């Protein structure tokens with residue numbers, strides 16, 4: 001099993017743990033707006049790292065984005081496989097064609 005799928009399983013298992021002993025449980029306890037805000041914060045920190053940080057900082061922030069995205073998708077009951085299937089669907093489509101089809 002790949003890293004993201006393993007993380008998805010861990011996140012699902014920790015969701016209903018005691019919030020005092022699990023960051024994932026704490027995020028779920030705090031609710032969707034907090035999870036969404038955390039994802040946004042980590043995205044902004046990723047941008048900052050890309051523009052002005054070190055390679056190591058960018059790797060760390062990118063990992064935070066993936067973690068918080070998986071937490072948010074889990075809370076919305078969207079399997080990671082569904083997102084990956086969407087990426088698979090786009091394989092072989094020119095990015096510009098995809099943009100045009102979404103604009104229609």
Ligand SMILES: N=c1c2ncn([C@@H]3O[C@H](COP(=O)(O)OP(=O)(O)OP(=O)(O)O)[C@@H](O)[C@H]3O)c2ncn1[C@@H]1O[C@H](COP(=O)(O)O)[C@@H](O)[C@H]1O
Nearest residue numbers: 007010011014015017021022023024025026038063064067
């Ligand atoms: N990958 C991660 C991971 N990445 C980042 N983080 C936590 O995410 C938080 C983000 O850092 P911040 O500086 O934004 O934290 P903060 O400002 O103190 O937190 P907030 O109060 O704003 O939420 C830190 O507490 C990190 O420890 C993670 N916490 C958990 N995981 C994975 O989730 C699994 C389950 O974790 P628990 O639920 O804690 O058991 C772990 O085994 C890991 O695999």
